[in-house]
Amino acid sequence: MTSPKNRTVALLGNPNCGKTTLFNRLTGLRQKVGNYPGVTVERREGRLAGSTGITLLDLPGCYSLTPKSPDERIARDVLLNWIPDLPAVDAVIVVVDASNLRRNLFLATQVIELGLPVVLVCNMLDLVASHGKQIDLVALGDRLGVPIVGTVATTGAGLDELCTVITRCCTSASPASLSSSGSACSSGAAGFSFADDALLSVTAPLRDALVAHQIVPADIACPVARMLASSPSSDSDVSPDHWPAEFTLAFARIQKQWRSNGEHPSSALVQARYVALQQITGGVVDHEPTSFISRSDRIDAIVTHKFWGMAAFTTVMLVMFLAIFSGADPIMGFIESGVSWLGGFTASVLGEGVLTDLLVDGVIAGVGNIVVFFPQICILFLFIALLEDTGYMARVAFLMDRVMSGAGLHGKSFIPLLSSFACAVPAIMATRTIENRRDRLATMLVAPLMSCSARLPVYIILITILFPGALWLKVGIMLSMYALGTITALAVAFILKRTLLKGPTPTFIMELPPYRMPMPGALIRNMWDRSKLFLTQAGTVILALSIVLWALAYFPRVDAKAGLSPGAQLRQSYMGQIGRGMEPIIEPLGFDWKIGVGLAASFAAREVFVSTMGIVYGIEGDVDESSTTLIDAMSNARRDDGRKVFTPLTGISLMVFYVLACQCMSTIAVVKRETNSWRWPTFMFAYMTVLAYVASLIVYQGGLAVGFR
Amino acid sequence: MIVSSENMPDNVSGAASDPAMPDPAMPDPAMPDPAMLDPAMSDGSAKADSDADNTVTLDSLQVGAAATVVGIHGSDASIRLMEMGLVPGARINVVRRAPLGDPMDVFIQGYHLSLRAAEAHLVYVQLTPPGASA
Structure with missing residues (x-):
C-alpha cells in the first residue's frame, strides 16, 4: 500500500482534554455533523487536512470504555465495531491532558489493550510547562508501546508531526509495533499488567462467552471481558442492541454468579489499572502535582464563593x-x-x-x-x-x-x-x-x-x-405567570423522577x-452547528405542519363572490369548526369558540394567538400586541347573552392555560427527534394539556364560586 | 454490592461506630483489606495504620482537610468514582463546598472533582495529620 485510501481514524479522549479543538485544527472547515444510527449522539467527522483519504471521526468525550451514558457507549461501540453500518476504525488517536496524565491514561490504556493502532497525543503541554513541569514523552511512549506526539492544540504546536504520524500509521501495511499488546492476556501494554492472575481467572467465563458467541475476536476477548466486567450492571442503555440473546443471557448469568460468590471483579479491575498506571507514569512527570492553587483556583475562590x-x-x-x-x-x-x-x-x-x-x-x-x-x-x-x-x-x-x-x-x-x-x-x-x-x-x-x-x-x-x-398589577400578574410555570416544572420533574x-x-x-x-x-x-439544526427543523417538520394548519383555516372555501370577511371565512373553516366543536369542552374554562380557534391555531406557535384574534374579530391589516383596535375589539367582545368575553377571570384562566399547555409544534418535533420516538412527545403533549385544562378549570370555576366574574 | 468478599474484613465495626459516620441506615461499609493497597500508591500512613478511629467518610471532612482514600463502598456510583481516580492510596483534599452546602469540590490525582455528599459518603478516607502531607 503506498497511499492510504478511505481510512477512518477515530479521535478519543476524556472530556476537557482539548480533543474538539484538536479535531477542528486537524480537519479545518471540512466537517460533517450528524447522528449515530438510532441514538442522538452527535457524530462529527472530517477529512484530515492535507491527506487524500483519511477521515477523522470525533468520538464523544469519555472517561472510560466501561460506559455510563449513551455517549460513552458510542465511543466503545465504534472502537469495537459494534455499530452496524459503520466501518471499522483503522486507527485511534487518543488525546490525553498532559496536566492530568494518570486519569487520562486510564482510558488510553483501555484502548491500547484492544490492539488497534494507537497514536497517543499528549495535549496541553503549555499548561504543564506553565506549572514548571516536564513530561518525558519518549519514556512514556516506550512504556506504552505506542507512538506519542506532544501538542498544544490551541496554538497548533505539534500538529504537523501528528499529521505525519497519522499518515504513516495509516500507510504502513503492518503496524507491527502497534498491535502487539492485544493478544496477550497476562500482560497489558508493553508488559504492564492490568489484572493479576486471580482477576484473570474470575473474568475467564466472560472471556469464553465472548469468544463462544463470536462477539469479539479471540485475541482481544481478554481485555474486552475485563472492560465489560467493570460494568456495574447490564443496563439496557449501555448494551449494544445487536448482541445475540444467548450472549446477553450468558453475561447476566456470569454477573449473577460473581455476585453470589462475592467475587465481582469490577472495583478490583479499576484498582489494578490505577496501580499499573502509577508504575507507567512513575518518573515520567518530573514531579507530581502537589499544589492545587493555580490561576483557575484563584478564579474559583471568587466565582464559587458563598456571596x-x-x-x-x-x-x-x-x-x-x-x-x-x-x-x-x-x-x-x-x-x-x-x-x-x-x-x-x-x-x-x-x-x-x-x-x-x-x-x-x-x-x-x-x-x-x-x-x-x-x-x-x-x-x-x-x-x-x-x-x-x-x-x-x-x-x-x-x-x-x-x-x-x-x-x-x-x-x-x-x-x-x-x-x-x-x-x-x-x-x-x-x-x-x-x-x-x-x-x-x-x-x-x-x-x-x-x-x-x-x-x-x-x-x-x-x-x-x-x-x-395599574402598573403594579400588570407586573405582578406577569411575574406570577413566570413563577407558575417554573414551580410547576420543578414539581412535575419531582413527580416524574419518582414515578415514570x-x-x-x-x-x-x-x-x-x-x-x-x-x-x-x-x-x-x-x-x-447547533443553530443550524433549528433551521433544518423549521424547513422540514415545521413547514409541513404550517401547511396543515393553514389548510385547516383555509378550507372549506365559501364562494368568493359572497364576499365573506376573513373572520367569517375562519368561522366556517375546519379550524372554526374545531373551535366551535371545542366550545362545550372549553366552556367550563370560560372560553368561547373564538378563543377555541385561537387555541387551535396557537399550536403552530403561541404568539399566533394574537394575529388569530385579529382575524376572528375582523381587524384588517397587521395585528400585533400593541394594536389598539384589536384591544378595543377584544375588550368590547360580548357573548350571546351580552356578558363580556374577556373578564379578568377569563383572562387569568386563559393565561394559566397558556402557561401550562404544550401549544408548540416545534417543541413536539424536537422532542420527537431527540428521543427518536413519538412516545415521549405524545406523553408530553397529553400531560401538559391535562394539566392546563385542570388548572384553568380550577381557576375559572373556583373564581366563579368565590364571586369573581 | 460489587465489592468482593475479601474486601470486607472484620474491622468494619470499628469504622461504623465512629461518631463521624452519621447515617445508620447505610449498609455495612465495605473496606478494602489494607494489604491490598499497593505500596506505590499509598503513603506510609494509609498502608500501615489500621487505626479505625482515623477512618471517616469523605463527606464528613472539613474544607481544607487532607486525607488518603482507603476504600469505596460498593454501589453503581463507586465504579465511576474509582475510574475518576478515587482509588485506595490516592491523596485527596477538600477544596470547598458549593454555596448551598452541596456538592463539594475535591482535589484528586491532580485535578478538581465535584461530587455530592451522598457520593462522598461512599468514600472512606484516612485523615492526614496536619502538616504531614501537601
Whole structure:
C-alpha cells in the first residue's frame, strides 16, 4: 500500500482534554455533523487536512470504555465495531491532558489493550510547562508501546508531526509495533499488567462467552471481558442492541454468579489499572502535582464563593437574558419585515389564487413565525458555547446542583431549564450534556413549562385588555405567570423522577476543568452547528405542519363572490369548526369558540394567538400586541347573552392555560427527534394539556364560586 | 454490592461506630483489606495504620482537610468514582463546598472533582495529620 485510501481514524479522549479543538485544527472547515444510527449522539467527522483519504471521526468525550451514558457507549461501540453500518476504525488517536496524565491514561490504556493502532497525543503541554513541569514523552511512549506526539492544540504546536504520524500509521501495511499488546492476556501494554492472575481467572467465563458467541475476536476477548466486567450492571442503555440473546443471557448469568460468590471483579479491575498506571507514569512527570492553587483556583475562590459567587452567577444570567431579549430585537424586527416583504412580493408576482395563499399565508408566514426566533436562539447558543468553552458551565452545575437535586434533577439541568425562558427548542437540544437518560428525559419533558418568549405577546395582550392602568398589577400578574410555570416544572420533574422515570439516584460526579480562554472561531462554529439544526427543523417538520394548519383555516372555501370577511371565512373553516366543536369542552374554562380557534391555531406557535384574534374579530391589516383596535375589539367582545368575553377571570384562566399547555409544534418535533420516538412527545403533549385544562378549570370555576366574574 | 468478599474484613465495626459516620441506615461499609493497597500508591500512613478511629467518610471532612482514600463502598456510583481516580492510596483534599452546602469540590490525582455528599459518603478516607502531607 503506498497511499492510504478511505481510512477512518477515530479521535478519543476524556472530556476537557482539548480533543474538539484538536479535531477542528486537524480537519479545518471540512466537517460533517450528524447522528449515530438510532441514538442522538452527535457524530462529527472530517477529512484530515492535507491527506487524500483519511477521515477523522470525533468520538464523544469519555472517561472510560466501561460506559455510563449513551455517549460513552458510542465511543466503545465504534472502537469495537459494534455499530452496524459503520466501518471499522483503522486507527485511534487518543488525546490525553498532559496536566492530568494518570486519569487520562486510564482510558488510553483501555484502548491500547484492544490492539488497534494507537497514536497517543499528549495535549496541553503549555499548561504543564506553565506549572514548571516536564513530561518525558519518549519514556512514556516506550512504556506504552505506542507512538506519542506532544501538542498544544490551541496554538497548533505539534500538529504537523501528528499529521505525519497519522499518515504513516495509516500507510504502513503492518503496524507491527502497534498491535502487539492485544493478544496477550497476562500482560497489558508493553508488559504492564492490568489484572493479576486471580482477576484473570474470575473474568475467564466472560472471556469464553465472548469468544463462544463470536462477539469479539479471540485475541482481544481478554481485555474486552475485563472492560465489560467493570460494568456495574447490564443496563439496557449501555448494551449494544445487536448482541445475540444467548450472549446477553450468558453475561447476566456470569454477573449473577460473581455476585453470589462475592467475587465481582469490577472495583478490583479499576484498582489494578490505577496501580499499573502509577508504575507507567512513575518518573515520567518530573514531579507530581502537589499544589492545587493555580490561576483557575484563584478564579474559583471568587466565582464559587458563598456571596460573590452567587452575585457573579446572577450577573452572568442577567446579561445572558438581556442579550437574548433585547439584543435580538433589531434582527427579529428585520426578519419580520423580511418575511412580510417576501409575502407581499410573492403575492404580487403570483396574483390571487389558492397557490398564492398557500405560499404566503401557509409557507412564508408559518415558517416565518418560527424563524423569527432564530436570532434569540443564536444568541442563546453563543452564550452556552461561551459558558462551556471557558469552563464556567461546570461551575453553574456546581452552584445550582443543590437546587436542582431538590426536584430530583441534576445540576446540568439548570441551563436547559433557564434557556427555556427564551425558547424550549434550544433548551431541549441543550439537554444533550446530561448523561443520565432519565434525568435528560425529565428535563426535556418539563422544559416547555417554563414561559418562553412566544408566550410573552399573549400575556401582554391579555394583561393590557384586562388590567388597564395599574402598573403594579400588570407586573405582578406577569411575574406570577413566570413563577407558575417554573414551580410547576420543578414539581412535575419531582413527580416524574419518582414515578415514570424512577431509577437509581443519578450521580453528580463531575470534573471541574481549569478555566480557559475561549477561541472566537470555535465559539462561532459551536453556535452555528447547533443553530443550524433549528433551521433544518423549521424547513422540514415545521413547514409541513404550517401547511396543515393553514389548510385547516383555509378550507372549506365559501364562494368568493359572497364576499365573506376573513373572520367569517375562519368561522366556517375546519379550524372554526374545531373551535366551535371545542366550545362545550372549553366552556367550563370560560372560553368561547373564538378563543377555541385561537387555541387551535396557537399550536403552530403561541404568539399566533394574537394575529388569530385579529382575524376572528375582523381587524384588517397587521395585528400585533400593541394594536389598539384589536384591544378595543377584544375588550368590547360580548357573548350571546351580552356578558363580556374577556373578564379578568377569563383572562387569568386563559393565561394559566397558556402557561401550562404544550401549544408548540416545534417543541413536539424536537422532542420527537431527540428521543427518536413519538412516545415521549405524545406523553408530553397529553400531560401538559391535562394539566392546563385542570388548572384553568380550577381557576375559572373556583373564581366563579368565590364571586369573581 | 460489587465489592468482593475479601474486601470486607472484620474491622468494619470499628469504622461504623465512629461518631463521624452519621447515617445508620447505610449498609455495612465495605473496606478494602489494607494489604491490598499497593505500596506505590499509598503513603506510609494509609498502608500501615489500621487505626479505625482515623477512618471517616469523605463527606464528613472539613474544607481544607487532607486525607488518603482507603476504600469505596460498593454501589453503581463507586465504579465511576474509582475510574475518576478515587482509588485506595490516592491523596485527596477538600477544596470547598458549593454555596448551598452541596456538592463539594475535591482535589484528586491532580485535578478538581465535584461530587455530592451522598457520593462522598461512599468514600472512606484516612485523615492526614496536619502538616504531614501537601
